[in-house]
Amino acid sequence: MRRIRGTSLACLVAVVAAAGAVAPPASADASGAGLSEQRRLADRRFVATGDRAYEVGAEDGRYPATGWHIRGEMGGFWSPPIKLLDGLWFAVDGQWLSAERFTSGAGFVEMELAGPGGLRVRRTDVVPDGGRAALVGLSFPGPARRVALSVDAHSELLSAYPWGWTTPSQETANLADTGGFDGRNLVFRESADGERPHEYAAVVGSELAPDGHALGAGHRGPQEPAVVCPPADPAPPRCDDGPFGRGTGGRLTYTLDVPRGGRTVWFAVAGSDDGVAAATAESRSALRDPGRALARKLAGRADLAARTRVDLPGDRLLQRSVEWSKQNLADSVQEARGLDVFASREGTRFPPPAGTVDVARWVGAGWPDYPWIFATDAEYTAFASVAAGQFEPIKAHLRALRDISEIVNGGSGKVVHEVTPDGQVYFGANDDPGNTDESAKFPSTVALIWRWTGDDAFRDEMYDAAVRAMRYVTALDADADGWPEGLGNVERPGMGGEKLDVAVYTVRGLRDLADLAASRGDRAVAGWASAQAGRRERAFERTWWYGGDAAAYADSLSDPGDVAVFQRHWTGLTPMEAELPGGPLAAPGNARLALAQRERDCYTGEFGLFHTGSGPTSAPAGNTGPSCDSVVSAVPAEWATFSLNTAVAAVAEGNYGRLGPQRRYTTGNARIQLDPAVWEMPGAMPEVAPSPDFVANIERDFLGRSSVLQAWGAYGVLWPVVRQQLGVDPDVGRGRLSVVPALPPGQERIAGHDIRLGTGSLDVTATRTAHALTVSVRAALRAELTLGAVLPAGATVAGVRLDGRPAAYRQRTTARGGEVLLAAGTGGRHTLEVRLR
Structure with a gap:
């Protein structure tokens, strides 16, 4: 089932920035709405990305073995050029949390997790740009309570290449990971000397100090014991690890006091192909102010949404x-x-x-x-x-x-x-x-x-x-x-x-x-x-x-x-x-x-x-x-x-x-x-x-x-909307801009705002009536502006006005149809009216 929530993204950014790390947002995208799904979440994948890390999982909050280049290993947490974890799982009072609703937002994803006794926990995954870490926020609602929170992580440190069938393949290239605990975080390593030495590392932890930890071969939350994918098809409908898996696992446990107004706890999955110290630094940076990192991500996406x-x-x-x-x-x-x-x-x-x-x-x-x-x-x-x-x-x-x-x-x-x-x-x-x-x-x-x-x-x-x-x-x-x-x-x-x-x-x-x-x-x-x-x-x-x-x-x-x-x-x-x-x-x-x-x-x-x-x-x-x-x-x-x-x-x-x-x-x-x-x-x-x-x-x-x-x-x-329907055809390198819209059949109005051109922008609106075509522009750049319109089939021109005055024009036939064109100066606001007969 799909649900759209109407939270304004601009308001959301302000609220999150002011609140710091208090609470991840309700669902919101560039148009003020998120897109939600409740059906068959275990069968659907999601992606959450930053420019230096990303995460792929299933929308129920699990991490099935995914992909074929490195069979079963293309999901989980990655920081190019290496994979960090197969997955991350959460339990409250001994019950593993599973999503009952998934929402895509602009720059983040969100899950509504079901816990014991009817508890609902909101999970927000965001990958800040510029860093090699993913953040996962768990928001616990009031009333006041104390919960036992457990976090499982299973590592899989390997490189993006070689693949499953190449020479060499991951069968020999992927080495066994080792797990440890540094007093606050789970720390995973894969090291090699010799011809291609490397020091891969992943760090998993929270802004909180854990009560305890455990290390071991499994720790896949509800996906334990793991079903391992066979090297070739046929494969079971679902498996938990690929045939090249050499990872290990760990668990962190916390006693969490939730106040009456609720509480959010942030976790980071960070990594580096330059050793544990670099991965630890990435984790600390990500957890320094997670709420502000989320706000920056949302603000950046709001800026992109404001264009075009x-x-x-x-x-x-x-x-x-x-x-x-x-x-x-x-x-x-x-x-x-x-x-x-x-x-x-x-x-x-x-x-x-x-x-x-x-x-x-x-x-x-x-x-x-x-x-x-x-x-x-x-x-x-x-x-x-x-x-x-x-x-x-x-x-x-x-x-x-x-x-x-x-x-x-x-x-x-x-x-x-x-x-x-x-x-x-x-x-x-x-x-x-x-x-x-x-x-x-x-x-x-x-x-x-x-x-x-x-x-x-x-x-x-x-x-x-x-x-x-x-x-x-x-x-x-x-x-x-x-x-x-x-x-x-x-x-x-x-x-x-x-x-x-x-x-x-x-x-x-x-x-x-x-x-x-x-x-x-x-x-x-x-x-x-x-x-x-x-x-x-x-x-x-x-x-x-x-x-x-x-x-x-x-x-x-x-x-x-x-x-x-x-x-x-x-x-x-x-x-x-x-x-x-x-x-x-x-x-x-x-x-x-x-x-x-x-x-x-x-x-x-x-x-x-x-x-x-x-x-x-x-x-x-x-x-x-x-x-x-x-x-x-x-x-x-x-x-x-x-x-x-x-x-x-x-x-x-x-x-x-x-x-x-x-x-x-x-x-x-x-x-x-x-x-x-x-x-x-x-x-x-x-x-x-x-x-x-x-x-x-x-x-x-x-x-x-x-x-x-x-x-x-x-x-x-x-491209069909901006270049072909709105007719935006820039040659900014030569200081020229042509705007010649073509309205689709049966449509009377189309418009575009803040279309980025060079260091400026363009607004354009095209309307059609039975007897006229109108094109209005605001060109916030210095460019020789040509305005025009594609004529409806069979129409002839009765007259042309630019900014309310009769204007000289020319007509031409192109692959798009007959066009009316005229020179409109250098940028600025202009309205072209083409009267039809």
Whole structure:
């Protein structure tokens, strides 16, 4: 059951700050409400994050063995690059507490725990940013009483890499932990000398001094004795430790006097990969003033929530998804220090490091199995990040990608694919065959960030790496046809060596590089990149359009002869999704055919776009769904709906002004985040939606689920609203801003407030009546402002007024439709009225 509580976040911050460590908050999020769940809490995961630590558990307050990279060990408490604990459990008067209600908030989670004699204890978990510790607060209500409080902790000190199947694996890498007591805290260690010496430590304790303690192999609270997951499936529906577990446990006991007005007790789980002294210092810092730490976290999230506030009266679900997606992005920021960078060749080697990155900060891909540095994920997530005004994390992510790629690839220009927070590059070194698309997208991401921030220093810092990336990509062309070889987002049997998404993002990357080069006065690179892009653009439609009743672009080309291969993959939408400086790549006629085809039931289900559509196939499994074309594909349908696929579909529709069909896809991603019938963790957008070929996460065991929180799906919410519906198109680096809204069908008003652009901000409101379109803006930045509106189909212009006076205007036809445009000076407040006939 879902419950929304209406506590104002601003008031909440003030109350918590004033009260110090008295009481964690009632549920509140950026819109003044938390999201609560009571059903099947034992089957649902939660995530609580800070930028240097995080926690993954179940919403009933237990910690089942979770995840598959290190089988069963991806949950619990982590401080990258190491895991600290399997879990933390609480008992009152000998009874283990279990949650009966779970609530997601903005920057924290909360549980209502059931205790003996009808006692209800509120548990608040928050991970302060900047420190390597998680805080857990237990609030005991009045009346006055004395309770016996016990805390169990079970350690599992291990590194983020190696994994369960790599060379070496955690079977040999994970060593036995030892447990101790320092007079106040449980202290866990894992030490090694020799080739790879380390000193991992975790400290568990409270602001209170315990009455007693115990140490031993178990101490998993209600999960004792532990069920250990087998090394391979089949696995029991639920287990408590992975096959590589080498942890140990301990218990702290307290006598707690609760006054009539209630009392809150705080606990910290802190850690370090630099020994016990560092972990102890982290614990002391976290417990110095937990209430204030919570208040700072809430205040920071309130600041983020205040940016890009949208008002969508005709689509409140999407409005709420924008608010929660901003929080999801903030939840995904991570940092690690002292990364010893090495290429593991897909986990088959463990060589000495090629170099060190002192600090890496990034937007993690997904929890619990993908909280790491990825190129593809970030390059999609960047669009959501800039639209949300969260510039700093995505800039840092690009720096981390550049620094790691430069070290492991020796300045070749190739961008790495996947990096763990200890510096392991699993895939994307020079000797690996891909992913080519990640290098092609790198200059576009740099250009995107520069246009929204106007940060010339960032552009200049990234410029050489962007040039090298496109030189690298264009050189991957053995047959000199203009289409680079190498891996894209999809790899399936029968695909040709040249992939559609690689081709699309190569064209976009060249255009964006040319734009960056021109802004710096680098005529040579600008000319080269423009010529390279122009050659490919002129050949794109005749080369890639598959045509016929497929009504689609080919997924890949097979050599020799650039033979078109069609397999119905989601990447078929990338020609419509990729926006070049002059508009989307795909020709409008073909784009409309392809988009309409993808909207049919052979490609799109209840929650969005399938990974691979259905139709005739030579695959042994045969065709398991409807057919929208007669082409015989070599692969079967994969009816799994990823939030990224749906995001790409939403953006593709918006690029061509198809805001009616777009709503199907924005609603799909919003529902898996906010619909109580669908969500796993309230407010968190997952990696994969319930779909015919993917059973919902809560129906799967904890070892084989998709991510409960995945960052890239926010692309399909924030970008369609801010860039496409509100029409915000900044080029702040050149001192220009265009605002040309397009109202979705049936909606009369949309608005956005405090949209961050450069060092300023923008408010925009667009309204529609039967006879007029009105666009009002407040541009708090110095930029040459172009105002406009997308005309309804079939409408003609009767007149245009700017700030109440007749104004000269121009009209143009774009992929979005007919537009009215005029110059509106440099920033400030302005109102455009377009009268229609």
